[in-house]
Amino acid sequence: MSNPSSQHAAAREARALLAHRLPGSRRGTVAAHLARAERIADSIWRRWQVGPRRWRLKHPRWYLTVQTAGLAPGTRYRHWLTTRALILALGHGDDWLRRLDGPWVRPTGEPGRLGVGALSHDRAFPEQHTA
Numbered sequence: 699m700s701n702p703s704s705q706h707a708a709a710r711e712a713r714a715l716l717a718h719r720l721p722g723s724r725r726g727t728v729a730a731h732l733a734r735a736e737r738i739a740d741s742i743w744r745r746w747q748v749g750p751r752r753w754r755l756k757h758p759r760w761y762l763t764v765q766t767a768g769l770a771p772g773t774r775y776r777h778w779l780t781t782r783a784l785i786l787a788l789g790h791g792d793d794w795l796r797r798l799d800g801p802w803v804r805p806t807g808e809p810g811r812l813g814v815g816a817l818s819h820d821r822a823f824p825e826q827h828t829a
Contacts, residue, residue: 701747701748701749701752704743705739705740705743705744706740707749708739708740708742708743708748708749708750709735709736709737709739709740709743710736711739711749711750711751712735712736712738712739712749712750712784713732713735713736713739715735715750715784715787715788716731716732716735716780716783716784716787717732719783719787720732720783730776731779731780731783734776734777734780735780735783735784738758738761738765738777738780738781738784739784741761741765742757742758742760742761745760750784750788751788753788755790755794755797755798758781758784758785758794758798759797759798761777761781762774762777762778762781762798762800762802763800765777766778766802771801771804771805771806771807772805774801774802774807775802775803775804775805775807777802778802778803781798782795785798
């Protein structure tokens, strides 16, 4: 897969990754996730010139550590949720998520290890779960 030619193309790619995977209407929470996904991809592209499909673990880690550092804990947590959804959509799942533990994984900003159930793909994308 080719690399996006601009930060705008990277943002569109991130939006497309999540657009059909998030349950719910396109208003409210889903729209906020899509907007954050574009911002995340845009920031990473400006720093490394790579699109979401070429991300390595260091890219979302950098975003969560550096770009969200000045945000309130609840806002930082919302950026984590969007980053988590992008990682799952890219198919990197539990391996990357276990290694991205930090103050952003809880709305209070308190540190602590994530439980395995918190990383489940079925919980992130419930509409894809088959019984």
